Amino acid sequence: MSIARALLASLSCVSMCSPTFAAEAAKKAPAQRNTIVQGERTLEVVDLTPRFIDFYQAAAAADPETRWTLWNEKYGFAAVPPTPEGMKMAQGMLDAAWPRYANALPLIRQGAGAVEPRPEVVLRKVADLLGLHKPFVMQVTVYVGAFDGNAFTAAPQGKPIVAIPIEMDASQREAVFPHEMTHAVHIATAGLTGGWERSIAESFAEIARIPSAEMPAVVRAVIETRGK
Numbered sequence: 001m002s003i004a005r006a007l008l009a010s011l012s013c014v015s016m017c018s019p020t021f022a023a024e025a026a027k028k029a030p031a032q033r034n035t036i037v038q039g040e041r042t043l044e045v046v047d048l049t050p051r052f053i054d055f056y057q058a059a060a061a062a063d064p065e066t067r068w069t070l071w072n073e074k075y076g077f078a079a080v081p082p083t084p085e086g087m088k089m090a091q092g093m094l095d096a097a098w099p100r101y102a103n104a105l106p107l108i109r110q111g112a113g114a115v116e117p118r119p120e121v122v123l124r125k126v127a128d129l130l131g132l133h134k135p136f137v138m139q140v141t142v143y144v145g146a147f148d149g150n151a152f153t154a155a156p157q158g159k160p161i162v163a164i165p166i167e168m169d170a171s172q173r174e175a176v177f178p179h180e181m182t183h184a185v186h187i188a189t190a191g192l193t194g195g196w197e198r199s200i201a202e203s204f205a206e207i208a209r210i211p212s213a214e215m216p217a218v219v220r221a222v223i224e225t226r227g228k
Helices: 003-016 049-059 064-074 084-114 119-129 170-189 200-208 214-224
Strands: 032-038 041-047 136-143 152-154 161-165
Touching: 032 084, 032 119, 041 084, 041 119, 049 064, 049 084, 049 136, 064 084, 119 136, 119 170, 136 170, 152 170, 161 170
Parallel strands: 041 136, 136 161
Antiparallel strands: 032 041, 152 161
């Protein structure tokens, strides 16, 4: 597949897979937050795994409908469009993934600290390769997904956010993480909306700003420096 076709395929995730957040409720456990400063770059890591664990424990013996209610009350994060149809998708994804969470709990309990490559390493390599030399603030959200490998990038309030599912296979994450981080940097530098409703014109504008050899170089650089 050519670089342009690969980018077009990946942009469908940026366009359609922005997060759905259930309505905020006092019952949600707090997310863990960590801020990493690299010169003019600020990376905020938001870890939703404690919130998921709180939901999982509460829903362990629940029937599917009660489980869905608890998901909305205690967790409420899914990689689907923020629409009523998206919420229906989220419920179906939860039902399908539920039997697999028990085996994934040891990894989930490790939280964002278990994510490799490290978010700060990915940002540094991507920003250096793309020549980002100005103040830049972004967020990485580590969440528990539905075993579908659905990482995505969005900027619902102007700040780029890369969301990474903790259960994603590590080898897959090595390629996907820098790819999504590249989208985040381009959302900021090219003035794109980053929202799930972004236009086709904006998607092509992003492609036009990425030299054809750049994306593979970013992926290689992150893989070669894993853990450094």
